[in-house]
Amino acid sequence: MLLGVLFVGISNYFGVNSVPYIRLTIDYIKTASNQNYLPSDSYHQLFIYGIYMLGYAALSGFFLFMTRQTIIVMSRMIEYDLKNELYDHYQKLDISFYKRNNTGDLMNRISEDVSRVRMYLGPAIMYILNTSFLFYFTITKMVTVDTKLTLFVLAPLPLLAISIYFVSDTINKKSTKVQEKLSEITTLSQESFSGIRVLKAYGRETHFINEFEGLSNNYKNITMGLVKIESLFQPFIVLLIGFSTLFTLYIGGMLAIKHQITYGNIAEFMVYVNKLTWPIASLGWVTSLIQRAAASQTRINDFLHTEPEIKSTHFSTEIIEGNVSFNNVSFAYPDTGIKALKNVSFEIPKGHSLAIIGRTGSGKSTIANLICRLYEPDSGEILRKRNNTVGRTKAAYCYRQSYHKKTSNNDL
Numbered sequence: 001m002l003l004g005v006l007f008v009g010i011s012n013y014f015g016v017n018s019v020p021y022i023r024l025t026i027d028y029i030k031t032a033s034n035q036n037y038l039p040s041d042s043y044h045q046l047f048i049y050g051i052y053m054l055g056y057a058a059l060s061g062f063f064l065f066m067t068r069q070t071i072i073v074m075s076r077m078i079e080y081d082l083k084n085e086l087y088d089h090y091q092k093l094d095i096s097f098y099k100r101n102n103t104g105d106l107m108n109r110i111s112e113d114v115s116r117v118r119m120y121l122g123p124a125i126m127y128i129l130n131t132s133f134l135f136y137f138t139i140t141k142m143v144t145v146d147t148k149l150t151l152f153v154l155a156p157l158p159l160l161a162i163s164i165y166f167v168s169d170t171i172n173k174k175s176t177k178v179q180e181k182l183s184e185i186t187t188l189s190q191e192s193f194s195g196i197r198v199l200k201a202y203g204r205e206t207h208f209i210n211e212f213e214g215l216s217n218n219y220k221n222i223t224m225g226l227v228k229i230e231s232l233f234q235p236f237i238v239l240l241i242g243f244s245t246l247f248t249l250y251i252g253g254m255l256a257i258k259h260q261i262t263y264g265n266i267a268e269f270m271v272y273v274n275k276l277t278w279p280i281a282s283l284g285w286v287t288s289l290i291q292r293a294a295a296s297q298t299r300i301n302d303f304l305h306t307e308p309e310i311k312s313t314h315f316s317t318e319i320i321e322g323n324v325s326f327n328n329v330s331f332a333y334p335d336t337g338i339k340a341l342k343n344v345s346f347e348i349p350k351g352h353s354l355a356i357i358g359r360t361g362s363g364k365s366t367i368a369n370l371i372c373r374l375y376e377p378d379s380g381e382i383l384r385k386r387n388n389t390v391g392r393t394k395a396a397y398c399y400r401q402s403y404h405k406k407t408s409n410n411d412l
Ligand SMILES: Nc1ncnc2c1ncn2[C@@H]1O[C@H](COP(=O)(O)OP(=O)(O)OP(=O)(O)O)[C@@H](O)[C@H]1O
Pocket: 333, 335, 336, 337, 338, 339, 340, 358, 359, 360, 361, 362, 363, 364, 365, 366, 367
């Protein structure tokens, strides 16, 4: 990143410093044509100026290449880290998290949202740096030519800054909605593909087609709103830049007639204004990139800051074997509050099987879930007993981890 800042500065330094040669060239041509120099002589001088311009452009280009090699590469590495961090965190979260959130949303946050954050860390930061350096170098050069002319040419800029401020807020709100709608679409597609057997067996194709169309329509409408704002914004910027060119020609022309600046200066200023055109035009785009990244980072943080409800405080690599013992275990499903088990106690000796028979909904599968520690019992203990002594650790057979049970009241 720091190297990138350095390179972007150097690239702009060389880029801007090639411009004065345009003034030198034009002024040379004017003087030469007035004083009737020998053509071979002036060609030679023009050639030298040309070489200088080419040299500066080549250096500027090389450092632009280096800028992209540092800043864009950095953003790709952060993207890689962020994806891994999110995926690792997904693995730690418990079943109830996966019941609350759907797969499409999970997938969207790890792909779409992460890449939006990358767009900010890479291109957006690069363009901001580029614009800042370009402004600094260009404006210092312009001021040495004529301060008044510079002020007139730059007059439309504050207007631009204010309008960007207002537009970015609207863009932010709309892009959050766009992202939400996209998640809904991803979820529906993912669910209909993974459940395609059920969907087809019950002949629900038309229903899902309609549902998808509805969501797509919503998405389209909200995106259209966003596009409308952005498409109004771009021509507005071009208009402001047009005014800058107009001022350069008009006021620069007046100054040149009064011999305060040269013709070459007018040409030089036109190039400066042109150099500023793209960065100013891209400000709107960069603003929306930042806004989108902010919205996406919030969505990513939502999940990253979700703490798993089941936490292992004590990790053990030992192979868990022995008797499985339930001691006054009670459990209610957190999302529905349905009490599935109430004061259940039993012990299964090592190597034996246990058959549990009961009505549907009596809690048989819940016992299996608890043994695998997909859920944490509300009260009571699930223990592993070895050699007729009670192990001080509870067993989480599926994960081969053991952990201490916090004491809680058993009187449910
Ligand atoms: N994931 C869940 N979320 C909320 N409540 C649940 C969940 N799973 C089961 N339950 C509820 O907990 C109770 C026990 O369900 P469980 O699935 O353990 O019964 P079961 O004995 O396995 O039934 P079956 O014989 O139908 O498999 C039921 O009332 C059920 O509605």
